[in-house]
Amino acid sequence: MVNVSCIGVGCCQTPIPNGIKDFTVSVKHSNVSEFNPCSFAFVVEEKAYKFSTLDLQNMQDKRAFPLVLDWAVGKQTCKDAKKNTAGYACKATNSNCFNSKNGPGYLCNCFSGYQGNPYLFDGCQDIDECKTRNHECADNACVNHMGSYSCSCPMGYQGDGWRNGSSCTPVIPKPSNSKNIIIALCISISLLVLLLGGSSVLLGLKRRKLIKLQEKYFQQNGGLMLQEHILNHGRSMETTKIFSNDELKKATNNYDESRVLGKGGYGTVYKGVLSDNKDVAIKKSKICDKSQIKQFINEVILLTQINHRNVVKLIGCCLETEVPLLVYEFITNGTLSDHIHDRSRASSLSWERRLKIAIEIARALAYLHSETSMPIIHRDVKSTNILLDDNHTAKVADFGASRLIALDQIEITTLVQGTLGYLDPEYFQTGQLTEKSDVYSFGVVLAELLTGEEAISSNRPESYKNLAMYFGSTLKEDHLLHILEDHIVNEGNIEPIKEVANLAKACLRLRGEDRPTMMEVAMELEGLRIMEKHPWGKDNQTTEETEYLLNTTTLSLNIDIGAGSSVSVVSGHDSMINQLVKPLDDGQ
Structure with a gap:
């Protein structure tokens, strides 16, 4: 037994374990001298008391020993107490909780660097150590x-x-030489002026070079010829606009990818917004044939004057780029193909609406073949090249493959162009393109409107992958009702549908000379619609009355499409710039 250590004869100590609720001290001893039969036991805080052998001699004189009273909140751990937000005792923001070491419950402390009462909401305040x-x-x-x-x-x-x-x-500032500072400052300013001046000169040279290049392209692409024509024809060309390259860059956000409407093998179509907030479609092609410039300008001049409600209108062009850019008005409701072959949209195309669309397409093609100053053959009539506006009005678009026909010509010999499933079979055999090639393609579109089938489909038997063959064979076997779109047929329109089917069959004849003209097709479709609107004429109308009705229809049609009766055309169309600007494949 020595100082600080109460272990040995006459003295012993033991710690009180954590978590006990009460204890009893019992002292037993043996071989104690008679002069000192007393024993003492006491509880003392371990860190506050240091044992001394002197304590054994005057134990009776000591009245008190240091003792620490430990306490805790409740009987829960911190983890359990935090679940009960209302009863949780650690209210201060900058406080934390720790479990009691000597039994159940928990205590709260302010974070390091804070002081106060952690049991109050604002009890822990920052300690300003400074x-x-x-x-x-x-x-x-x-x-x-x-x-x-x-x-x-x-x-x-x-x-x-x-x-x-x-x-x-x-900090003791170093002595400076004001003269050196002035020299250094002057040199810095001079270098800055030279740098800015050099940059300005380079930008100016680059800008001048760009302007000269744009002027070169403008002349190469027939810009002077087009300007002269616009000046000479005054009001008749007031709708034609020659756009600058900067205008179209701004309209398309420098041809940003987010503005792309479609891409094809020969170029890209972008959506643009002009300075007057008008939406346009801008075709940017890749290939240019410099030998066709004069023909290209003539076509632009002609096509910008077309003002037919069912033909998308060319607004103008930009000639300051290597390949001319063509600008059209923008149509938002997609292509006829989208509406026919998308099952969610097809149901909205009733028989009446499909007949109306067929008539509008026929009107437009008849107008191009017969009513323009030089007949225009489209050469790529298909459902993806028919656009619909918000009122489901048809707009014939994408004249990228079209060609003008001189008045003394009736056909064009050309490389095979167009789309499989719509191509005139006679076109493959002779290499000669006539207006009847457009009639054949229109016949395929009519079959699409009636059946909802695609022009080429692997879902049909091998021999009937081509819709024209499948449609003709079905009519021959008198099974038309088996392939019609279900929702367009009712008891009142079976006969008109059969009439349209027979008209499509006539358009799909193998020999072009056996097919009707687009004007005849438009007249017959108009007559069918009038008959539907006036059912009183279906049963008892005489042959004489029918002929009169068709003649009346012809007159009405000539007034409508010959005058190009729409002033508010909603889109634009391409020229037959087959040799100068190649067409896109996306139907825009």
């Missing part, structure tokens, strides 16, 4: 932060700011 001087910073170098502090020398002093480091000392 004011209490409870820090290790050099003089004037202490910077207080919430919950902490840092040491940094104030402005004009140098050092690390820590008391045990390099203390803050004033």
Whole structure:
């Protein structure tokens, strides 16, 4: 038994385990001298009391020993107590919870750097170490932060700011040579002026080079010829516009990918917004034939004057690029193909609406073949090249493969162009393109409108993958009703549908000379619609009355399409720029 250690004869100690609720002290001893039969036991806080052998001699004189009273909140752990937000005792924002070491319950403490009562909402407040001087910073170098502090020398002093480091000392400015400063400043300003001036000169040269290049392209692409024509024809060409390259760049956000409407093998179509907030479609092709410039300009001049409600209108062009850009008005409701072959849209195309669309397409093609100053053959009539506006009005579009026909010509010999499933079989055999080739393609579109089938489909038997063959064979076997779109047929329109089917069959005849003209097709379709609107004429109308009705229809049609009766055309169309600007494949 020695000082500080109560282990041995006459003295022993033992710790009280954590978590006990009560205890009893029992002292037993043996071989105790008669002069000192007393025993003592007491509870004392371990860190507050140091054993001394002298305590054994005057134990009776000691009235008290240091003792610490431990306490805790409740009987739950911190984890369980936090679940009950209302009863959770650690209210202060900057406080934490810890479990009691001596039994159940928990206690609260303020975070390091904070002081106060953690059991109150605002009980833990920041300790300003700089004011209490409870820090290790050099003089004037202490910077207080919430919950902490840092040491940094104030402005004009140098050092690390820590008391045990390099203390803050004033910065002594080095003597400067004002003459050298002025020289250095002048050199810097001169270099800056030279740099700005050089950049300005380079930008100017680059801009001038770009302007000259645009002027070169403008002349190469027939810009002067087009300008002269516009000036000579005044009001008749007032709708034709020659756009600058900068205008179209701005309209398409410099031809950003997000503006792409479609891409084909020969170029891209972008959506643009002009300065007057008008939406347009801009075709940017890749291939250009310089030998066809004059023909290209003539076609642009002619096509910009077309003003038919069912033909999308060419607004103008840009000639300042290597390949001319063509600008059209924009149509938002997609292609006829989208509406026919998308099952969710097809149901909205009733028989009446399909007949109306067929009539409008026929009107447009008849107008192009017969009513323009030079007949125009489209050469790529298909459902993806028929656009619909918000009222489901048909607009014939994409004249990228079309050609003008001189008045003394009836056919064009050309390379095979167009789309499989719509191509005139006679076109493959002779290499000669006539207006009847458009009639054949229109016949395929009519079959699509009636059946909802695609022009080429692997879902049909091998011998009937081609819709024209499948449609003709079905009519021959008198099975038309088996292939019609279900929702367009009712008891009242079976006969008109059969009439349209027979008209499609006539358009799909193998020999072009056996097919009707587009004008005849438009007249017959108009007559059918009039008959549907006036059912009183179906049963008892005489042959004489029918002929009169058709003659009346012919007159009405000539007035409508010959005058190009629409003033508000909603889209634009391409020229037959087959040799100069190649067509896209996306139907835009």
